[in-house]
Amino acid sequence: MAMEPQLTPLIESLPSTVPFVGPETLERQRNRPFRARLGANENGFGPAPSVIAAMRDAAPEVWKYCDPENFDLKAALAAHLAVTPRNIVVGEGVDTLLGLTVRQYVREGTPVVTSLGAYPTFNFHVAGFGGRLVTVPYRNDREDLDALLDAVIREKAPLVYFSNPDNPMGTWHTASEISAFIAALPETTLLILDEAYGETAPASALPAIDVSRPNVLRMRTFSKAYGLAGMRCGYAIGGERQITAFDKIRNHFGMNRMVQIAALAALADQPYLNAVVARIIAGRDRIAAIAARNGLAAIPSATNFVTIDCGRDGTYAASVLSGLIERDIFVRKPMAPVLDRCIRVSVGLDEELGLFEEKLTETLAALK
Amino acid sequence: MAMEPQLTPLIESLPSTVPFVGPETLERQRNRPFRARLGANENGFGPAPSVIAAMRDAAPEVWKYCDPENFDLKAALAAHLAVTPRNIVVGEGVDTLLGLTVRQYVREGTPVVTSLGAYPTFNFHVAGFGGRLVTVPYRNDREDLDALLDAVIREKAPLVYFSNPDNPMGTWHTASEISAFIAALPETTLLILDEAYGETAPASALPAIDVSRPNVLRMRTFSKAYGLAGMRCGYAIGGERQITAFDKIRNHFGMNRMVQIAALAALADQPYLNAVVARIIAGRDRIAAIAARNGLAAIPSATNFVTIDCGRDGTYAASVLSGLIERDIFVRKPMAPVLDRCIRVSVGLDEELGLFEEKLTETLAALK
Structure with missing residues (x-):
């Protein structure tokens, strides 16, 4: 091997990694855009x-x-x-x-x-x-x-x-x-x-x-x-x-x-903030209702996302996640043991949550 | 002294400093805006x-x-x-x-x-x-x-x-x-x-x-x-x-x-880039001409600024700099020995360079 500049031992020991994969990366891998962007805890209502x-x-x-x-x-x-x-x-x-x-x-x-x-x-x-x-x-x-x-x-x-x-x-x-x-x-x-x-x-x-x-x-x-x-x-x-x-x-x-x-x-612009927070709270309630209609339990949330307990183990929740991704719904999931039985769904626009409901039902049916 | 979280020894040893002072800081200190912003090697022609x-x-x-x-x-x-x-x-x-x-x-x-x-x-x-x-x-x-x-x-x-x-x-x-x-x-x-x-x-x-x-x-x-x-x-x-x-x-x-x-x-948009570069080159020539008309030598430049040799020592160049700042012209200067005989003037809009010329002449006269 040619002589090269040497990284410090600490840096050399680190992997070239990313804390989590971006939706654009997945879109390029899938060669198809997502129809609902509900995985990164972004706020689709946008800035004021x-x-x-x-x-x-x-x-x-x-x-x-x-x-x-x-x-x-x-x-x-x-x-x-x-x-x-x-x-x-x-x-x-x-x-x-x-x-x-x-x-x-x-x-x-x-x-x-x-x-x-x-x-x-x-x-x-x-x-x-x-x-x-x-x-x-x-x-x-x-x-x-x-x-x-x-x-x-x-x-x-x-x-x-x-x-x-x-x-x-x-x-x-x-x-x-x-x-x-x-x-x-x-x-x-x-x-x-x-x-x-x-x-x-x-x-x-x-x-x-x-x-x-x-x-x-x-x-x-x-x-x-x-x-x-x-x-x-x-x-x-x-x-x-x-x-x-x-x-x-x-x-x-x-x-x-x-x-x-x-x-x-x-x-x-605190009035806009307050209005968005109200929409986020309504979105959380809607995600919880979607989960319930599909026989799953939403964990109560104070954030702009809702974590849904898929009711079985991490492997099953990973299958639910994959099913949603395949159906053009970008969501993510926790990875650590016990938490990994869940998927995590960010609040989004009404039409995105509608798509999420449709594709969740399809996914769960396909996994039966 | 109360017990507190301890910085690492390296971080503790560092000063709380800034590599260089921003023009907004100077404006707040002066309680007056600059009329020409020619100190930070920015590009006043702006993006395309x-x-x-x-x-x-x-x-x-x-x-x-x-x-x-x-x-x-x-x-x-x-x-x-x-x-x-x-x-x-x-x-x-x-x-x-x-x-x-x-x-x-x-x-x-x-x-x-x-x-x-x-x-x-x-x-x-x-x-x-x-x-x-x-x-x-x-x-x-x-x-x-x-x-x-x-x-x-x-x-x-x-x-x-x-x-x-x-x-x-x-x-x-x-x-x-x-x-x-x-x-x-x-x-x-x-x-x-x-x-x-x-x-x-x-x-x-x-x-x-x-x-x-x-x-x-x-x-x-x-x-x-x-x-x-x-x-x-x-x-x-x-x-x-x-x-x-x-x-x-x-x-x-x-x-x-x-x-x-x-x-x-x-x-x-390379055509815009090329047009801006042409304006920058013209601006460099103009700054050099302004320097010459004031009896100073511009150092040939390949950047978007021109460094002007004030012809004496660092103390004198610092006085020129202060005179310009006082006259609402934001410029900077090199600080290291020998280089510190100079001031550094970024290319700017025509009217800014006109103001720079006027105030440079005033400053040099005042320093006589």
């Missing part, structure tokens, strides 16, 4: 008309780099959340912020606690910085806060991650349960509380924001309820020292200038 | 009308995540460059690709060779992964390829970076000079050849692309000649194994969906 207008207005101005301070957006978020701009870091989606957070606290061998079957992209980042994932199983389809805490203490882990509401199950904990977890957490362990689905959750699921805690980072996004997944904008809320530390390594000029404008417009 | 139209059409679709494979864009780039899609990685601007490259090859203490006064964001990434920067001075305002090569060999450095054409000086090497450097480079040293300004350079400055070399990564961008700086899209061209390695750590769903579409449209 006011946001679309703001993006269109901004299009001729994107020859300019972004404001690296995200000044206007941080000011608006701070006002919205009743914190200061120094408690907020804006980044190119929660994925990027997760990677930056892992990089700050994780070295090779550092234990990091998460649930078995939780967000793969978080795990991708932990592996990418050489961290040692310590996982605990879900309990009754919910993240097991007691077990997560036990693992943190046993491993002396500096970092623990969970999402509330949860992806991929859609379940949630109450604010008081989350607050109790935080109160019991060692002061030297940082909790990443991923609230990507916070806007679609009942208010009772979200503890009051308390930026006096240096060991809690809460992550939120414009990708879900705000309908801007493809534009990449997330933010983290936390203690001032912890937020400032992002400036050590973040890509200061990495934000998209148009999404800085779009996110401001989205935040200003 | 066809690109603006494509972005506007795409605005309602950005609720979808990007295609994580960048399939269409890589196919178009591969056709444009006569390589295969497996020789191309697309990322959120060259800055992101530089960070990912450093992460792949640099550990704490790894020597990395660059020129003293070259691109600060590259240095930011090297510092961020604990690399040891080894710098060599410019020679006659050009990057000194012989000295860079000597430093690589002396330090056994696995990574060397330079840009051609060069930022911040605008100077360039010929394709044969670059090729000779590559031929002499140890096979285990990776060259990052930053060609962000490749489209504005004479063809004779760009060596033929040779993806059979595993130790050369060439980086290009839609931020400069294509006028899409605020949208974040760059790409690297290289050996298949080296390109595939990016998949180990890149943020697979991190691209903006709209810029995937915008970049395709931009690439398809």
